[in-house]
Amino acid sequence: MIVKIIFILIILACSIVPNFFIKKTILNINSKSDLSILFLSDLHTRISKYNATKILKAADEVDIVLLGGDTLDRKFNGSSVINMLYSIEKPIYYVLGNHEVGRDDLIEKLDEIAKRLKYVELKDLAIYGVDDPLYDTAWTVPIVKDKNKYNILVSHRPEYLDKYKDYDLALTGHAHGGQVRLPIIGGLFAPHQGFFPKYTKGMYKNTFVSTGATTKIQLIVPRIFNRPEYVIINLKNS
Numbered sequence: 444m445i446v447k448i449i450f451i452l453i454i455l456a457c458s459i460v461p462n463f464f465i466k467k468t469i470l471n472i473n474s475k476s477d478l479s480i481l482f483l484s485d486l487h488t489r490i491s492k493y494n495a496t497k498i499l500k501a502a503d504e505v506d507i508v509l510l511g512g513d514t515l516d517r518k519f520n521g522s523s524v525i526n527m528l529y530s531i532e533k534p535i536y537y538v539l540g541n542h543e544v545g546r547d548d549l550i551e552k553l554d555e556i557a558k559r560l561k562y563v564e565l566k567d568l569a570i571y572g573v574d575d576p577l578y579d580t581a582w583t584v585p586i587v588k589d590k591n592k593y594n595i596l597v598s599h600r601p602e603y604l605d606k607y608k609d610y611d612l613a614l615t616g617h618a619h620g621g622q623v624r625l626p627i628i629g630g631l632f633a634p635h636q637g638f639f640p641k642y643t644k645g646m647y648k649n650t651f652v653s654t655g656a657t658t659k660i661q662l663i664v665p666r667i668f669n670r671p672e673y674v675i676i677n678l679k680n681s
Contacts, residue, residue, distance in 0.1 A: 467674075468674045478568055482597075483511065489519060489657065507534045508557075517543075517544065538572040541575045597615075616653045617634060623667040624669040
């Protein structure tokens with residue numbers, strides 16, 4: 444019996460412990476612009492010192508930083524994420540996720556560090572942002588102004604990817620990778636998609652879904668087989 448318990452504990456440790464340590468995901472994309480981007484989603488106010496160090500190092504090596512929503516959290520007031528963002532010297536742009544609703548106190552701090560993303564032009568690149576639908580009952584995706592540019596959309600919700608079809612690239616989060624990832628099946632649960640969600644991790648058509656950068660417990664379940672990530676996007680004019 445003791446041997447079985449030890450074996451189970453080892454399996455649990457191997458499936459859970461690595462998921463507290465962030466990994467780097469790289470997207471190399473042909474575009475009309477040469478630019479490097481650090482994309483972060485779902486930080487949820489808290490970040491470990493180890494993970495923050497990794498993110499800060501990555502930020503030093505890119506041109507801009509994009510935050511895909513839920514940078515803050517509706518329940519927690521931790522300062523680790525805000526402190527980390529203060530240390531980033533590159534331009535930071537953000538959109539709001541569902542967890543920022545009612546957190547005007549923290550949004551005020553975020554506004555001191557970053558710019559709320561609506562539209563910005565950088566070289567031959569256009570980046571649009573749209574906040575979570577909870578902020579607007581008439582929620583719509585911005586119309587692409589110039590299709591001759593490489594157009595990127597930052598939106599918190601992956602499940603609306605059909606509305607992002609006019610963009611060259613859409614960056615999303617929110618799904619937390621499905622929180623628990625099962626072999627073959629994939630993610631177990633995602634907010635607003637429910638059990639066995641369709642969009643949890645990676646690229647779907649033109650839409651990239653980040654697993655998020657938080658290790659926050661969701662539904663009383665830790666991440667399993669599902670490491671948090673920061674995403675480096677290398678746009679190359681080839």
